Amino acid sequence: MIIDCHTHNNPRPGVPSIVDVSGRGDFVFGQEVMFSVGIHPKYITDDWEGALIEVAKAAAHSNCVAIGECGLDKFADAPLSLQEKVLESQIVLARDFAKPLIIHCVRLYSYVIHLLRKRSFQNPVVFHGYNGNPDTTAQLLKMPNVYFSFSESTFATPETSGAKSLPLIPVSRILTETDCDSTADLSITIQKIAEKKQIEASSLQQSIYENFMRIIGDKQAH
Numbered sequence: 001m002i003i004d005c006h007t008h009n010n011p012r013p014g015v016p017s018i019v020d021v022s023g024r025g026d027f028v029f030g031q032e033v034m035f036s037v038g039i040h041p042k043y044i045t046d047d048w049e050g051a052l053i054e055v056a057k058a059a060a061h062s063n064c065v066a067i068g069e070c071g072l073d074k075f076a077d078a079p080l081s082l083q084e085k086v087l088e089s090q091i092v093l094a095r096d097f098a099k100p101l102i103i104h105c106v107r108l109y110s111y112v113i114h115l116l117r118k119r120s121f122q123n124p125v126v127f128h129g130y131n132g133n134p135d136t137t138a139q140l141l142k143m144p145n146v147y148f149s150f151s152e153s154t155f156a157t158p159e160t161s162g163a164k165s166l167p168l169i170p171v172s173r174i175l176t177e178t179d180c181d182s183t184a185d186l187s188i189t190i191q192k193i194a195e196k197k198q199i200e201a202s203s204l205q206q207s208i209y210e211n212f213m214r215i216i217g218d219k220q221a222h
């Protein structure tokens with residue numbers, strides 16, 4: 001079974017998905033959809049503490065399976081010190097709710113690693129749209145419970161840092177996602193990862209599904 005560990009669109013039929021509902025006023029919390037909620041570093045406002053209260057309320061819902069996407073972005077408007085404060089608050093929130101984190105990170109991986117360590121975060125951490133270089137990947141692999149999620153954009157040309165890192169990443173740490181792309185074909189993404197890893201696409205697909213189930217824990221995939 002194909003999974004989509006991070007999407008801003010509604011789930012596709014038969015594809016277990018984690019829908020990021022942050023900022024989606026149309027989302028109905030009562031429906032049987034697994035979701036994540038968080039404050040994206042590009043959308044930090046002056047009232048981020050108010051936004052954090054809303055995130056905490058949504059996180060209490062039984063279908064909330066992760067906090068995020070949250071993280072650090074070199075190109076976001078908010079100063080890094082504020083981005084760090086907002087991320088650290090969400091790391092604490094995820095820890096308190098015993099939920100995984102879905103991390104958005106652009107060129108600030110060492111800062112994210114520092115905050116995760118500072119707060120001794122032990123739950124799964126998914127680096128979505130992963131595009132770290134092999135050195136960064138080696139650093140991240142030293143941490144427990146880190147996962148790397150790839151999308152169609154991983155395989156853009158010229159070769160991305162994320163694609164270059166794939167040979168280093170164990171199959172047990174790989175996930176797939178569509179993010180904002182409502183037309184992305186996840187089976188093509190799986191095929192391309194499999195080629196890079198020189199393994200069978202069908203066994204990779206099964207491993208990715210198992211990784212996904214491990215992350216969401218006792219939640220039923222639907």
Ligand SMILES: [Zn+2]
Pocket residue numbers: 006008020069179180
């Ligand atoms: Zn996203």
